[in-house]
Amino acid sequence: MTEIILSTENLKKSFVMSKTRKVEAVKGISFDVKRGEVFGFLGPNGAGKSTTISMVTTQLKPTSGNIFIDGKSILESPAMARRKIGVVAQHNNLDRGLTARENLIYHAKYFGIDDKTANKRADEYLEKFGLTDRQNDYVKSYSGGMAQRLKIARAIMHNPEILFLDEPTTGLDPSYRAILWEQMLALNKTGTTIFLTTHYMEEPEQLADRIAIVDQGELKAIGTVDELKALIPSKNIISIKLARLDPKFVDQAKALPEVKNATITNDVLLLYMKENKPDFNRILEWVNKLDSPLQNISLSASSLDDVFVHLTGKGSVKND
Numbered sequence: 305m306t307e308i309i310l311s312t313e314n315l316k317k318s319f320v321m322s323k324t325r326k327v328e329a330v331k332g333i334s335f336d337v338k339r340g341e342v343f344g345f346l347g348p349n350g351a352g353k354s355t356t357i358s359m360v361t362t363q364l365k366p367t368s369g370n371i372f373i374d375g376k377s378i379l380e381s382p383a384m385a386r387r388k389i390g391v392v393a394q395h396n397n398l399d400r401g402l403t404a405r406e407n408l409i410y411h412a413k414y415f416g417i418d419d420k421t422a423n424k425r426a427d428e429y430l431e432k433f434g435l436t437d438r439q440n441d442y443v444k445s446y447s448g449g450m451a452q453r454l455k456i457a458r459a460i461m462h463n464p465e466i467l468f469l470d471e472p473t474t475g476l477d478p479s480y481r482a483i484l485w486e487q488m489l490a491l492n493k494t495g496t497t498i499f500l501t502t503h504y505m506e507e508p509e510q511l512a513d514r515i516a517i518v519d520q521g522e523l524k525a526i527g528t529v530d531e532l533k534a535l536i537p538s539k540n541i542i543s544i545k546l547a548r549l550d551p552k553f554v555d556q557a558k559a560l561p562e563v564k565n566a567t568i569t570n571d572v573l574l575l576y577m578k579e580n581k582p583d584f585n586r587i588l589e590w591v592n593k594l595d596s597p598l599q600n601i602s603l604s605a606s607s608l609d610d611v612f613v614h615l616t617g618k619g620s621v622k623n624d
């Protein structure tokens with residue numbers, strides 16, 4: 305057993321779109337995931353998250369580079385890798401014509417698990433994911449939340465060392481998201497490494513041990529939430545929404561003594577403040593003198609969302 309459960313080396317993937325056009329979806333990504341951690345893989349739409357997850361779970365061949373699971377190249381030993389990984393895909397890839405229990409048992413059989421163990425695990429996971437009562441119903445009768453829970457149960461039937469989840473909570477209501485997180489963290493406590501991609505910032509900010517931020521196929525940053533927050537210019541940010549934004553406001557803001565840096569992102573003027581407790585009223589006075597009506601102003605402590613905006617120039621999807 306190695307301390308690093310997953311490692312990628314200069315991973316690249318290009319898609320040929322036409323005779324003249326190629327998309328470089330992943331442009332040479334290298335990172336390590338430590339055994340036992342919850343690892344968040346974040347990025348805006350089209351950043352290359354799904355392409356990366358498809359490659360590290362043996363579903364897609366890289367154009368170049370290498371991937372190691374538990375120290376062994378998955379390009380050389382894909383079958384070995386598949387035994388060590390569990391995958392919860394973004395789409396519903398359950399067998400809808402089978403019952404929930406049958407989905408679990410067939411998955412276990414595929415991995416050569418004997419009937420007794422498979423049935424015992426199916427009982428345990430159906431119970432754990434609150435599906436015991438509906439275990440003999442066809443999956444086509446399942447709600448989205450139930451199907452999502454069954455996908456996770458199925459993915460862990462063969463006791464994977466690392467569980468990959470692609471946007472596991474997208475489209476679920478907040479209470480289901482909380483339940484899923486509880487279940488993922490409980491699995492993590494038993495030693496399973498969790499690798500997940502998500503759009504939502506609040507979840508990994510609170511729950512992931514380390515986070516990688518990707519954009520346009522490149523790794524922008526990797527670290528703990530605190531390490532990532534240290535990448536942005538200030539702990540306190542004032543966000544200002546004006547009826548009309550003029551680039552000259554950025555220079556004017558930068559000249560204010562209490563402002564460390566300023567930028568316009570997503571049509572919002574962001575002021576990175578020097579002081580821990582900035583004088584909000586003084587900034588408000590300055591804003592009111594600008595020749596553009598104020599629509600909204602707020603002061604906040606920096607969050608992962610601000611790191612994301614700072615590194616990618618794009619907003620994330622907020623939790624509702």
Ligand SMILES: Nc1ncnc2c1ncn2[C@@H]1O[C@H](COP(=O)(O)OP(=O)(O)OP(=O)(O)O)[C@@H](O)[C@H]1O
Pocket residue numbers: 319320327328329347348349350351352353354355356
């Ligand atoms: N099979 C494919 N053929 C051609 N282009 C593809 C294919 N899969 C992905 N792409 C392109 O690669 C880029 C990265 O896509 P990918 O789905 O990996 O991003 P993502 O970060 O998962 O985005 P999202 O959050 O929207 O799911 C995009 O430009 C996408 O159009």
